[in-house]
Amino acid sequence: MNHLAGHKNIVSIxxxxxxxxxxxxxxxxxxxxxxxxxxxEAGHFSERRAAEVMRTIVSVVHHCHTMNVVHRDLKPENFLLTERGPGGIIKATDFGLSRFFKDGSSLDEIVGSPFYVAPEVLKRTYGKEADIWSCGIILYILLCGWPPFHGDSTQAIFKSILSAPLDLKSEPWPRISPDAKDCVRRMLARDPRKRLTAEQVLNHHWMRENGAAPDEAFVPEILIRMRQFTKMNLLKREALKVIARSLPPMELAGMQEMFHDMDEDGSRTITVDELREGLRRKGAEIALSEVQRILNDIDLDGNSKIDYEEFLASTMHLNKLSREENMMAAFEYFDKDKSGFITRDELVSAMRGIDQGVDVDVLLGQVDKNGDGRIDYEEFCMMMRASDLDVLKTAHEALKTKVVLRNVVNNVQMEPVREDSSFDMTQVEATGVVRVMPASTSQRGRAAADS
Structure with a gap:
C-alpha cells in the first residue's frame, strides 16, 4: 500500500x-x-450516483495498474467511507490478495470473492483485466441491486460466470439508459482482450457525462513522481538514491516491476525511447522534448540513460522520508568524517560524480539556514522534507544573493567566480483454492502490496 501512496481514494498507513x-x-x-x-440501504443507485462512485473505484484501479499492481479482490466490501453522510469519501482497502505484475505476463492462482471473479481467473490465466471485470460487476450491482451471475453455491456461481448470458433486459434494466448498459456490457466482455481498460472506462461517454468527469487529462503517478524529482536540488536527488539503495527488497518490488517493464532490452538502463513508450503505456502522452528533459534531470551520472538506482530514487514515494532511519542513513552517507555536519568539502566530494554542472556554493546556500558554512542534521532534514515550492523559493533567494556577491566581486576587479488451461471445478472444490473473503477483512490492516 505504501507503493500505491499518492491516491486520495486509497486508505493510508x-x-x-x-x-x-x-x-x-x-x-x-x-x-x-x-x-x-x-x-x-439504497437498494440501487441512480445512474449519476453510480457513475460518480464508479469513477472513484476505477480511478483507484487505474492508479494500481499504472503502478504495476493488480488488486484481485475488488468488491463493495473493500471500499470504506471516511464518514457517514454525503460528505464521506470512498477509500479502497484490503490489498491482501494484490500482486505486482509485468505487462504481458499472466497470473494463475484462483483467488477473489465468488460473485466478482473474472472468467479468466477460473481458467487460471489472467492479468490486470480481471480487475475491470470485478468493477463491471460492482457497476451492475450499483444500477440494479444484485449481481449478474449468481447461484446457490460457489460452483453454481462459477458456472454462471463462465457461461450464463448477461441479463440487461429484466427490471430495472429497461429503464436504464443504453449508454449505461453499453458501459456494463463492455466491462463484462468475457474475452479480456475485448474488455475495456481502466482508462477507457474513465473515458466512456456515459461515465464522463454522468460522473462529472474532470476536463484535465489523467496523469499517472509515476510521471507525477518523476516531475517532482526533477524539481529537487541535486543534494536531495542524490540523498534519495542513498535511501533507495538501503530499502529492503519487499519495499522495492513494485518499483522493480515498473523498471523491468520499461527496460525493454534488459540492459538495466532506460533510454529516452523506452521511457517515452513506458509512460505512454501508462496513459501519459507527453512530448519527446519533455521526456528528454525528465531523463536528463534523473540521469545524475550523465550517461544519457536512467539506471536502476536513479529510477528508484525518482519514483519512490516521499513517505519514505518520514522514517528517521532513512534520513539518518542518507545524512551519514554525506558526513564522511562523522562530525555531525556535512562540510563544503564533503559536498564537493559527493557531487563529483554528478554530471549536471553542480554549483556547490549555491547548493550549500540553499540548505545551510544558519550560515555557518556547513549542513547539520536538522538543516538536512528540513531540506529533504521541504515542499517543491519551498525549495524553489530558497534556490531563488540563494541565486539572487550569489548574483549580488558576484557583482561586488567584479566591481573590485577580483578573479570572477566560475560557474487458458480449462476450468476444473472438481479440482477447485477438492483443493479449496478459492478464497472467499468475509466482509470483516475489509477492516483488517492487510497490506501485501506494501512497498
Missing part, C-alpha cells in the same frame, strides 16, 4: 508497530462503514 506476537498496522480512520452497506 499511519504507522506500523511490532510486539512479540503481532505486527500492528495503524491505518487511516474510515468511520462511515462499507460501500456495501450503502448499496444495501
Amino acid at each position: 499511519r504507522g506500523t508497530f511490532e510486539d512479540k506476537n503481532f505486527i500492528h498496522i495503524v491505518m487511516e480512520l474510515c468511520s462511515g462503514g462499507e460501500l456495501f452497506d450503502r448499496i444495501a
Whole structure:
C-alpha cells in the first residue's frame, strides 16, 4: 500500500508497530462503514450516483495498474467511507490478495470473492483485466441491486460466470439508459482482450457525462513522481538514491516491476525511447522534448540513460522520508568524517560524480539556514522534507544573493567566480483454492502490496 501512496481514494498507513506476537498496522480512520452497506440501504443507485462512485473505484484501479499492481479482490466490501453522510469519501482497502505484475505476463492462482471473479481467473490465466471485470460487476450491482451471475453455491456461481448470458433486459434494466448498459456490457466482455481498460472506462461517454468527469487529462503517478524529482536540488536527488539503495527488497518490488517493464532490452538502463513508450503505456502522452528533459534531470551520472538506482530514487514515494532511519542513513552517507555536519568539502566530494554542472556554493546556500558554512542534521532534514515550492523559493533567494556577491566581486576587479488451461471445478472444490473473503477483512490492516 505504501507503493500505491499518492491516491486520495486509497486508505493510508499511519504507522506500523511490532510486539512479540503481532505486527500492528495503524491505518487511516474510515468511520462511515462499507460501500456495501450503502448499496444495501439504497437498494440501487441512480445512474449519476453510480457513475460518480464508479469513477472513484476505477480511478483507484487505474492508479494500481499504472503502478504495476493488480488488486484481485475488488468488491463493495473493500471500499470504506471516511464518514457517514454525503460528505464521506470512498477509500479502497484490503490489498491482501494484490500482486505486482509485468505487462504481458499472466497470473494463475484462483483467488477473489465468488460473485466478482473474472472468467479468466477460473481458467487460471489472467492479468490486470480481471480487475475491470470485478468493477463491471460492482457497476451492475450499483444500477440494479444484485449481481449478474449468481447461484446457490460457489460452483453454481462459477458456472454462471463462465457461461450464463448477461441479463440487461429484466427490471430495472429497461429503464436504464443504453449508454449505461453499453458501459456494463463492455466491462463484462468475457474475452479480456475485448474488455475495456481502466482508462477507457474513465473515458466512456456515459461515465464522463454522468460522473462529472474532470476536463484535465489523467496523469499517472509515476510521471507525477518523476516531475517532482526533477524539481529537487541535486543534494536531495542524490540523498534519495542513498535511501533507495538501503530499502529492503519487499519495499522495492513494485518499483522493480515498473523498471523491468520499461527496460525493454534488459540492459538495466532506460533510454529516452523506452521511457517515452513506458509512460505512454501508462496513459501519459507527453512530448519527446519533455521526456528528454525528465531523463536528463534523473540521469545524475550523465550517461544519457536512467539506471536502476536513479529510477528508484525518482519514483519512490516521499513517505519514505518520514522514517528517521532513512534520513539518518542518507545524512551519514554525506558526513564522511562523522562530525555531525556535512562540510563544503564533503559536498564537493559527493557531487563529483554528478554530471549536471553542480554549483556547490549555491547548493550549500540553499540548505545551510544558519550560515555557518556547513549542513547539520536538522538543516538536512528540513531540506529533504521541504515542499517543491519551498525549495524553489530558497534556490531563488540563494541565486539572487550569489548574483549580488558576484557583482561586488567584479566591481573590485577580483578573479570572477566560475560557474487458458480449462476450468476444473472438481479440482477447485477438492483443493479449496478459492478464497472467499468475509466482509470483516475489509477492516483488517492487510497490506501485501506494501512497498
